[in-house]
Amino acid sequence: MADPSFFVGIVGNIISIxxxxxxxxxxRRVVRNKSTEEFRWLPYVTTLLCTSLWAFYGLLKPSGLLIITVNAAGAALxxxxxxxxxxxxxxxxxxxxxKVVVGVNICFFAAVVVVGLVALHGAVRLFAVGVLCSALTIAMYAAPMAAMRTVVKTRSVEYMPFSLSFFLFLNGGIWSVYSLLVKDYFIGVCTHDVHTHIQYIEAQI
Structure with a gap:
């Protein structure tokens, strides 16, 4: 019988993707109008970095297939x-x-991979990459506060749709359960849904 964590991880993958x-x-609007209008680009760049790093973490982690699949899909998007x-x-x-894409998504990510594979080994390597992934993701937690401020100021939830917020909450819960089942607390800290939450909300403001 398959491990329960596998089924939980599959559900997490589906919701996350x-x-x-x-x-x-x-x-679609950008392509149709041939303009980025007032949409912000930084959340997409930072989310690309985070998903790339988490995919690398999954590659280093034994039985990290489900971490790889969800973050590789996220990075591709x-x-x-x-x-x-x-x-x-x-x-x-x-x-x-x-310039930021080259510096962050190419050079910085490549440096992390090279240092991780060459200078670090075993459990130390996995721990170091996990700490880096968690630190970067937690640093992004503050971004939704801009949307919350807008909600309070305008007294409108236009910028924080309930359906998206609900699925992000559900997604975070699923990955939290998964982290407990596999005893990986780095995943539990970040719950893997923060990246898209930040990016989506920032894009709408």
């Missing part, structure tokens, strides 16, 4: 969003964004 697709409507934003952004924004 569905949530990762939430900005598709935004980018984020990379698509970043590419579309670059394609339709104004020239000045495009240049600035491209």
């Amino acid at each position: 569905l949530v990762f697709t939430s900005p598709i409507a935004t980018f 984020q990379a698509t969003y970043v590419a579309l934003y670059l394609a339709y952004a104004p020239r000045d924004t495009k240049v600035k964004m491209a």
Whole structure:
């Protein structure tokens, strides 16, 4: 009989990937109007970094397949969003964004992978990458406060849709259960839904 954590992880993968697709409507609008309008690009870049790092963490972790699949899918979607934003952004924004993408998503990520594979080994390597992933993700927790401030100021939940918030809450709960089952508290700290939550809310403001 399969481990219960496997079934919980599968459910988490399905919900997470569905949530990762939430900005598709935004980018349909971008492509249709051939303009990024007032949408912010930084959340997509930071989410791409986080999902890439978590995918790397999954590769290092024994039995980390479900961590790899959800974050690899997330990284692929984020990379698509970043590419579309670059394609339709104004020239000045495009240049600035491209520099950040190269510096963060390519150079920094490559440095983490190289250091992790060459300089660190065994449990120390997994721990170090886990700490880095958790630290970066927790640092992003503050971003939704902007949306909450807007909700309070306007007395409208337009910028924080209930359906999305509910699924993010459900997603966080699923991954928290998964983290307890596999005894991986790095996953429990971050619950894997923060990335898309931040990116989606920031994109709507």
